[in-house]
Amino acid sequence: MGISPPLVLAQLAVPPLPPATIARPRLTEAVMRGLQGPVTLVCGPAGSGKTVLVSSAVGGTRVAWVSVEREHNEPARLWEALQRALAPEPGTPTAELTYAPGPAFGVALVNALATLPEQAVLLLDDVHALRSRASLAWLSFLVLHAPPTVRLLFSSRSDPVLPLHLLRVHGSLTEIRSDLLAFTEDEAVELFAAHGVTLDPEQVVALHRRTEGWAAGLRLAALTLQRRDDPARFVTEFAGDDRAVADYLVAEALKTETPRRRAFLLRTSIVAGRMCAELTHAISGDPNSETILEELARTNGFVVPLDAQGRWFRLHRLFAELLNAMARRELAGELPALHRRAALWFAGAGEPWNALDHAVAADEPEIVGALMLAHWVELSADALRLQPFLDAAAGPAALEPLVRLRRARVAGDLAAAETAVTEVAPALESVVRLDVAITAFWAGADERAEQELAEALALAVAGDVHWAAAEAAAHLALHAALRSGPVAAGPLLTEARRLACGRSVAALDAAAGTCALFAGHPAEAAALLAAARTAALDAGLIELLEDPSRAAPGFAAIEALLIDALSDDDPRVADAAIGAALAQAEATGHRSVFKTLGERGADLLQRQVRHGTSHAALAAELLTLSDAAQAPKRCEPLTEREQAVLRLLPSPLSAQEIASELSISRNTVKTHLRSLYRKLDAADRRDAVDNARAQGLLPRSIGRSGSVHPVG
Template sequence: MPTTGVPDPSGDRRGDDAAASGRGAASRTTLAWSGDPLLGAKFAIPAAPRALVRRRRLLERLAGAADGPLTLVTGPAGAGKTTLVASWARLTEPTTPVAWLTLDAHDNVPGVFWAYALEALRRALPDLPRDIGAPACSDSVGRSLLVRLASALERLPGPVVLVLDGLEKAAGRKVAASLEFLLEHTGSRLRLVLVSRVDPLLPLHRYRAEDRLCEIRGPDLAFTPREAEVLLRRHGLAPGGEVVRRLTDRTEGWAAGLRLCALALQRSPDPDGFVRSFTASERVVADYLLAEVLDAQPPATRDLLLRTSVLDRVHPELADALTGRRDAEGILARLARANAFVEPVADGSWYRFHSLFAEVLRTHLRSRQPGLAEELHGRAARWFAGTGRTGEALVHAAAAGQWPYAAGETVRHLLVGPLLADGGGDGLAELFSHMPPDVPGAEAALVAAACRLVRGDTEGCRERLDEAGRWLRREEGRPSPEVRLTHALLRLLSEPGQGGDGEAAAAEETARELAGLMEGLLPARLEERPEIGALRHHGLARALLFAGRVDDARHASADAVAACAGGATGPVRHRALGMLALAESAAGVLGAAEDHAARSLADADRHGMLPDRRSGAADLALAAVAFERADQDTAHRHLAQARACPDTHDDPLLAAERTALLSRLELAEGRWDAALAALGEGGPASSSWPAQRLALARSAAALARGDPEAAASSVHGTGDGGPAPAVALAFAHLAAGRTGRALRLAARADRSGRLGLPDRVRVRLLRAHAALLDGDLAAAHELLAQALEAARAERLRRPFTEAGPWLRRLLDEPRQADGSGVSASWLTERRPGGGGAPAHTEALSPRERDVLACVERMLSTDEIAAELHLSVNTVKTHLRSVYRKLCVSRRREAVERGRQLHIL
């Protein structure tokens, strides 16, 4: 290799540079001012590590980037910068000369830097002219030397690549200025590749605007799961996909972290267990980060890093509050520029630490200053609360163990509303699940009650509400409006117990109290928490339905739906629509029930609600509608979907409806014993709607088995729950031969304003049967015609399918002398394919017709979205609506049904 000539300081000089002529070989590899030799190892391309992963995506970017004048590769320590560029350089060297220089802290002065840079270029370019010269002193380099070097490089027959590895160690302004000069005056011959932890002091903004800069930064260097898998295999490991994913997520693709973990995994007897329990406290990772990052910082910076490690994200003002100083803004900005595992987020005023680095800092803080973390969490809680970030304030208050403060802030900001609305309150329920049971104060008891209600523990909720009441009576002064409002809301949502008008009246009174408390709040507070008004109507609707006041419950549910506005109330709207649909299905308003249930499910889909957060009310309503229309298959499907929702097990109202529906379906399919077994043992007599629904199902099963006495006894004690038990009792008496008593009960039920459509039709059928038994064929026909006319609009079939053989005989019997009979053709209409569902079809919207037309053309979902300029999710929503309205489950069936109905 050629050597760099270094002039004798006493010889001819050009400024501060000496001519490179007539010097001995020994002097050519030394520094002019000290005589120290140049270190040859600094010019060697680093050897490939034993487990090198060739990262093709980055090598190709470097290959394209090196055609331009400047390539910048930056990232934190251990990101794989040098390994990547060295891999590329070894591939590039055979076709393009690559001059490599590894810099250290002593290269931070221009003379030393350019002495080494010239030697690197001479080793790569044996024909580089020898009259360029060399620096004569350490702290400066003359312009003439740079001019001669630029001129020599410009005359090269082809380009040369100069790689400067570790440029942050030579980050002075003079070095940067000389590099800028060289870039501007070498044409296309010099191609700089700068490898650094920090951005050099070059006009990068101008280079970007002129398209002269290619950048590969920390996020680009992060390993993908596929690359991480290759790396682990190179270490002799055979990881599963889940292990790779966990490890990649945990390290955020940090190259050094993955390599250190691979070494630790080689020594671990349980690699999967290692990954599951892996934290940054693993010594191999912690030692690296402490030595390479934390210990390299000045004391003030180390203190800031340790104190702010308790945060998920850091704001300079918050950091100042935790450190007691006023220099956080500059320190954080410097750390981010230095790629010291600190990076800006959001609008640039916030920062985050690499997750592993944050864990190391937290562990170091706990070991060096026990108890300080809790104090810092407490300070952070107050800072977040003071800036209106209540959610983050609560997280830190909990971490500090300041539960009374956390509960007080929760109640003061009416956060129980969102908590009850979406079943979690963005993690609020999980946060307070760690609160000890003996935390004093009414607010703590109220929050605990809300958390229990969210988990379906109504009894536990009432216990904590009682405790809150005792605190409120014990505390001096009048409770705040927020405390009283929270207490009233929780009472309303947990009150129904045994049902009956007494509890319904209590719920109505609580709802009025709640409305008055809401009026006492500033309108802006209520606008922040729209869930509270919606929950008030929904809680009242549930209490009314629990008491059997179905029509009142429908009105209250409709009010709850109307009170829902915006995304925050989406979960309440989902539940309110489901409750409305359930009440409508009980009243026999099947079309409206089907529509509202479908809207409830669509809301759940739109808000991405998981099954454990959904209400099963809508699916129960759809199951009830299908059952009333004699479509057992659809009823079973929706019942199975409802059973996947926790509230159909936790809420006695929905649990009773689920059980009753299952029993009725078993009965409809001739399994009498299974129908009774589904109901279990009969509970105490009660007039609540859930008890009534179970009693009616038990009565129907007993009657189907031919036991009218058991059928009658099943509904005794439930008469206060409305006219439905009277109808069931009338059928039992008719089956027992007590026709007069049956007719009197039926007449009394018929006069009730609370009689639903199914029971109204059943009463007509009972009277028709009685007339037939009495030999009055004309009256029987007239009553049957009334029943059919009442049921036709909703396609209500169940009362007819359960009526018994006498109905078929009456339908076949001529009604008039001319032979005409009762028209019941709609009873036997079936959907295409003989599925047994009614042929009733809801009209498609214009957009749904467009989607169906695209389906007929066999377009995919993506193609339909592109043609109609819709999102894919919107197309899927329209398709689900089309399937529901056409009573089909597949694309082909939808097209066939559309053609049959002349939609296509």
């Protein structure tokens, strides 16, 4: 054929199985079932056992094997390898079909293969190495038009650039992916036994959980255990920075990454368990975070999608541990700043627990304080844990009843609160009295609440527990305002401000704004909120408090947003604020704060209903309208491209495949999806299809089953 360099015959041989390989019938049977159809894909990260699986599955079968190398991106070279692999004696030339650029070659190839005297399996190992359009073009044609004489079997670290979506639609593709390739605990026991290693069941479970069933990780652990006489210690210490594991991961998962993607992985490994584009952008500063995450999930194998929409990802546990260890070495001076960015992002996303973890890791006491101020209820158990007096007075054992007490407070369950309080250490009396008092307040036990709040305030002041004094005073003021109007709350708030420190002053001013809001005085509420922000600025907390919509879901966030909505004359600002308040209420279930909004508030809610916003149903509920159910609301008009995307949503196509069908990028598809979900008031793909069908934008049933598939 006149093509150089000469063909490496080893590329055409089925590789021998490694020592101590165990039989995995569930997988070999899955491959053999796949070979009853035209195309089978075995896809998983490096070291997941793909080559071992296909080698064992096709043993004894006539198979044309090609181990794909970089040179096969030259289309003639790839065809030469396949043709020689198909020969009666692999490696010897057969009647030649000469490669020629253009679509005619694909037709000639399919016709030639159709004349094979017996059925053949064409197996391309490591097909992810193919990148050239020319090689992929004729291979794609073969995939779509494979004659009955040929069965195609691919192994790959990532989805090859082939028309897989069309094969799925036609039911012509069998897929064996990472979740199936992962070893079960029983298979792990067999693997260790094959290496002469015997472990206790608990040790096997620990290693299986640590490796997530990753074949290479388990095999490397087994090889190391052969040389160790302390298996218990090894199992305890085994992690991603184990020398053998680290060397493998660096060579297979990091060495081929670009410097930009490597830096991205190191910096964002601090949120390895759950990451999205917005979060990783905030941490790394890389504006292309979304594209990088998607590329890593598609090509790296150790970046795992967490949802069908491709928004959230995580790192494989061992890979994350390796990156964490490398980050500690290479980015030691930068880590506090990275944790600080993560803390601020999580705080803004309404995830105070994650924010607190990163704020502590960043050694940022001001952010910790701001979180405590903004998230009294959600973080109270953590706040108590961080209070020095708790460790001195009662120790960590006091946390369990305190957590149960706080849960009772959130639920307004006075009986449960009184039960929990009997188990709390006496040294924490000011804390527990406060929780019982607030529980009584929200349970409607007014007289009991007033008495308990007064006692809690006195105890907190005596014990110099400023945050508890501020909270007790705020609720006493709120109690007075609800009973007698905002004027009655004034003396309580003034006295509390005199006793409190900077953070508590901000909290008390915010509480005073709440009193005014409940009493129907939005202008006064707005002034008090401004004072609260000033106090927060004085305390160095303005980063988290200057935008109420960044607060955590809860009463405080909703109240602040409602104050903004009621006090702003700009209808766009007011609508945005009331919409954000409704979103918080939707997420938390809080409703009572909307009950006293007056005529102005009712107008704002009516606008939400009239305009058919994403929270129109909740707004209608809060208005407690007595009219018959409203006529179905039509969504905003869809653009032509949004309509095209919508028509494909009921199909099994992934986001990438929809992008291919419409000749647009995956990012553009995701932009259209976000717009569609908003316009259709949908939480996910299924909701969007259901709502579109209800509004006549889609027919009632599409395809044979009418099923809806997640976007991947």
